[in-house]
Structures are given as C-alpha cells and as structure tokens.
Amino acid sequence: MENLTAAWNFPTAIQVGEHRAKAIATECVRLGMSAPLFVTDPGLAALPMVDELLRLCRQGGLNVALFSDIKSNPTGENVALGVQSFKQGRHDSVIAFGGGSALDAGKAIAFMADQVQPLWAFEDIADNWTKADSDAIKPVIAIPTTAGTGSEVGRSSVITDAQHKVKKIIFHPGMTPKLVLLDPVVCVGLPPALTAATGMDALSHNLEAYCAPFYHPLAEGVAVEGMRLIKEHLLRAYHHGDDLPARTQMLVASAMGATAFQRGLGGMHAIAHSLGALFDAHHGLLNAILMPYVLQANCAVIDERITRLNRYLDLPQSGFDGFLSWVLEMRTALNIPHTLADIGIDGSQAELVAAMSVKDPCAAGNPVGLTQAQYRQLFLAAVDGTL
Template identity: 60%
Template sequence: MNTRAPSVNWNYPTAMRVGPGRVNELPAACRELGIHTPMLVTDPGLADLPMVETALRICRNDGLKIAVFADVKSNPNGANVDSGVAALRAGWHDGVIAFGGGSAMDAAKAIALMAGQGRPLWDFEDVGDNFRRVDEAGMVPVIAVPTTAGTGSEVGRSSVITDDVARVKRIIFHPKMLPALVILDPELTTGLPHSITAATGMDALSHNLEAYCARGYHPMAEGIALEGMRLVHEYLPRAVADGRNIEARQQMLVASSMGATAFQRGLGAMHALSHPLGALYDAHHGLLNAVLMPYVLQANRDALEAPMERLARYLDLPQAGFAGVLNWILALRAEIGIPHSLEEIGIGTDQVEQVGNMAVADAAAAGNPLEFDAAGYSAILERALRGVV
C-alpha cells in the first residue's frame, strides 16, 4: 500500500479522477461532457465556504457560466428537487455538478433526472420497472465531487429522497443517474469536523458490511466490500485523529465509493431501519447506521458465522470469528466517538411499532441475511434504543 495519495484515473464503475488537487479539473470535465452552463448543487453549509468559491472561480475563469443551488436539506425532500429543477430550467443549465455530501449528491442526481421530465418525481420510484417511464432525452449529465467519505452516492444510480407528505424515504432510480464523471479530491475533505468524519466513515463501513453480508450470489461485489472494509479498518481512525492526513482522507473516499459499488448486491436491516428513522426524525443517515450497526449484526448472527470468520481473518483482527468482528466495531465506535444508543441521539420510543412496519416494507430489507417481520425489526430497534447489544 502506498504511503501517499496517488493521482490516478479509473473507469469503474464510471469515469473517476482520483487524487489531491483534482478539483481543478472541473472545467475540463465540463467540456468533456459538453456542459457549458453548469449548475452546482450543494447544501447551505457548504455554499459560502472557500472550497465552493474556489470551484466557482475555476469554472468562471475558464469561461463557464456557472450558478449555485443550495436549497437542500440534510435529508433532501421532494420540494428541494422541485426547486432545483425550477432553478435549472430558469438558468438554462445543461449539466449539474453535485458538490458536497450525500444530501447534495442525492438532490443533484434527482434534479438532473427531472430536468426535462413531464411526470412527477415519485413516478420514478424504484418499484418494478418504473424507471422505464423516464424520458432519457430529458436528463442532463452529472459531475460528482464528494466532500465527505460516506454515502458513495457519486457512484450510485439512485437518489434517496424524502416524501414529506407520506413521511417516508423513497428511492428514485434510473441506470443513467450514475454520474458521468467523478472527482475524488481528498483535499476537499480535510476540513470536516471529527464528528462528521466519524459518522460518514461509519456510513461507508455500513455499505461495505451490508453488501458483504447480503443475500444473493455476487462474488465481485463481495470482494469489493471486503477490501472496502479493510480500508475503513486501517484509515478511518487516522482520518478522525488527524483530519489533515491526505492519505487517510483519500483512502476513505475510495472506501466510500467501493461501498456504493458493492451494495448493488443488496443492503439490509441497518438501512431498512435507518431510512424510516431518518424520515421520521430527520436524523443524520450515517450516524443512524453507525449506531444501529452492532445491534443489526447481532440479530443476524445465525446467518453470519462463516462470513464473519473470513472477515476477521482478512482484517487480521486479534479475535477470531463473529465475536472478533463485533468487538472491533464496538471498539471502533468508542474510539471515534459514536454514541452507543439511539436514545443518545434523540430517537424516542414513541414510534417503535411504526418504524418496524416501515422497515419491513423498505427496499433494503430484501437483502438482509435473515428475513425479519415487523416485530423483529421493532425488537432490534428497542435494543438499539436501550443500548443492549
């Protein structure tokens, strides 16, 4: 393993430019995709920061007519997407730059999808073959520039958008929602606070871990997930301890993209629970997965002895098997400051039954190693609320 952060180009699962300082290639990326009037989609917390100002200056100095859209919630909703589409059309923008964390990525990809559609957003929910309703000519290209290492949405073909009316998170999907070009620049992540680095890093772990454990035959995804977890094991503590560690920051960006590449195999109960909890409590998605992780792992233990044995060996953990992996996760959470229970992050006991019903209906439930009913999901939630692994 290199002890520095190399600059490389990849073409899997899409065109990727990886390395420090590569955000400076934004204008060239736009030209490559035929984008002349990009709309940069970000969130309010980033909109006025130097990194966004720098990206805008680079593009304007190259003659691009660029504007910013930042009306994006931490859990983006349908209204955010509608507003973004209106702004895109009003500015005659011919492409989108998704710049930020998972919320900006999801909103940006949905806005790019909806640019020229005649149907409402929810008509493209990932149910059956709804994606065939999309007018592909009405989509605009996306360049993704993640500033957190967690969701991996930059290499995903879907967006998670909250339906505020139904109070559920819906997955909007189309194969061409995959960004046409991705820039992974670790220098953009060095200013993240410790808490966000920890929560988003655990989100990357959750994607790799659930993909590794998911039902179904997909050895390629399993292999990617395994190496993604090794990168998290080695580099997440370093990134939290020293936010200026460029090597650690880059390896976590890569681990994040690997997790989202691997979870085409499936996800599981972590996400089946975090989606409704995020919709009901507007809580941070990565933090929810981080807190839920050991409780979901324990609930699936009967199906995981063999894969956890392999994982413990691959990570060279001091303790073998399932117990070794579980104890590593508990120790990692404690080391980087992840709360132990959901109650500690403001999740109450008032909607346990409702969350159980929503979890069993969530698309992520289909990949879980064991099949839980609503009562089973509620039981996991109750243990996570009390902190009883």
C-alpha cells in the same frame, strides 16, 4: 441450490488525487457541459472552496450558477426547487458538490430536469425506472466532500417524501454521474464527528453488501477490500483531518461501498431510512449506532461469512464475536453513541418504525428475513442498548 443467475453493473469514470477538483472547468468542457448548475448544501455554499470552484468554472467560460436550498435529508420540494432553478438558468448539466445530501439532490435534479412524470413515479419499485425518458437525463460531475454515502457512483438518490414522512429511493441507471472527482483536499475541513459518522456509513455499505444474500462475487470482493481500507484509515482521518493519504483512502473506500451495495443492503439501512424520515437524523450516524444490533440479529446466518472477513481484516479476536468487538471498539474510538436514546430517539413510535422498516426496499437484502415484529424488537434494542 444457490441461484447463480445475475445481472451486474459497475460504475463510472473516477479520477482520484489531490487537487482533482481544480480541473472542474476542463472536465466540464471535455464532457460537453457549458452551463452547469452547481448544487451543494447551505453550509458548503458559504465556504471559500465553493467560491474558488465557481470562479474556476467562470474562468473556463462556463455559465455556472449556484443552488444550495437543500436539507440534510433532501426532500422532494428541494428537488423541485432545484429543477426550477435549472430551467430558469437554462442549464445543461449539474456539478454535485458535497456529502450525500448534495450528491443525491444534484443527481435527482439532473434526472428530473426534463421528465414529464413526477419524481415519485420513479421510486425503485418493480420496473418504474423504465417510465423515464433516458435521453432527457442531464450529465452530472460529482465531487464528494465526505467519505460516506458513495452517492457519487450510485444509480439512485434517496429523497424524503415530506408529506408522508418516508424516504424513497429514486432509481435509474442513467443517474450515475459521468465523472467522479475524488479529491482529499476538499475533505480536510470536515469536522471529526462528521468524519466518524460518514466513515461508519461507508463501513455499513461495505458490510451490508458483503452480507447480502445475493450472487455477486465482484461486489463481495470490492466490499471486503473497502472494509480493510476503512480499518486502516478511518481513525487516522478522524484524529488527523489533514492526513491526505488517509482522506484519499476513505474516499476510495466510500465509493467502493456504494459500488458493492448494488449487491444489496439490509436491516441497518431499512431502519435508518425510517428513522431519517421520521426524526431527520443523520443517516451515517444512524447506521453507526444500529450496526452491532443488526449484526447480532443476523448472527445465525452470517457467522461463517463474518469469520472469513475477520481473517482477512486480521483482527485480534477471531470469529463473529471478534468482529462484533472490533465494531464496538471502533464506535467507542470515534465517539459514536451506543444507543438511539443517546441522540434523542425513544421507543414511542416503535410500531410505526417497524412498519416502515419492513417495507423499505433495503429490507429485502437482509440476510435474515425479519418480520415487522422482529424489526420492532430490533429497533427497541437499539434504543435501550440491549445487545
């Protein structure tokens, strides 16, 4: 009999619309934030829109400073430097601005600013999160510039333990930002390749959440509609970066994916986390490449579920095969490589990748309980392009 026992949470306050980001100073004051640390990545830090937001903060009377020493896959060292900057500047909050790396780092900095135990003590294992001082977590306003990770509505951060070359999920319910500003204007300059990779990341979140073997009808419904929005708007945003309605809908679909994946993620993310730690590759691109291979590996269990999804999305071909064909066609249209070999990842570390993937927390949410040997086979299939 299906287990119908569950505990559900849905995320934070979200404001959607063009130029929402320009209200940043007003929103900080409303939330009692007087000295925010503005956390972003090095590439964004050099852009005029960051200067404008910092200027608006200062005009609003905020004691704001910039921190941007963050890698594309943020490390524990990045977080430690951010905490040091937070304390030196006597900050009381964080504005996290950027893609998943900046949002994850910003949330982790706000979380760790006044904790006594080290970062890795709060890895998402068992009840580690209860070790944290909840009252010490600083408030965060999140402004995503990509429509991919959905970290702006998440209760965790994915941080790389550089010493052990492994990605770890740091979790606490209090890490959820107090406010999210979804502003399509800040996404306009995102290059097509990043629009594609992050958009497919949003699809992977919604898709794996939809397929996860846990009881959460709310998340399942959110995931289905999130995928419909991606089907309708990702290619528009890719081909026309200044299409603000398409950018808006992709931001919403991204937040929906991260809302839904509290139901669970699966093999795509288990392998992508492993490869990201080992090769420092882009997380969204890895999920995009891995998607059809993981779908095929789960086919026997998710066939009926994917057939229902196919009908909702109104795809031209029916059933599981029709959905898989749509995924492959979408990847081709977005110029996503077909294999991991196409981005320089070979099979030489297959044993290590398999060992890491089977231990990754996301593996527990895969529809099929894959063994280490099966993860090895799945990884090699994605290297060679064998579907």
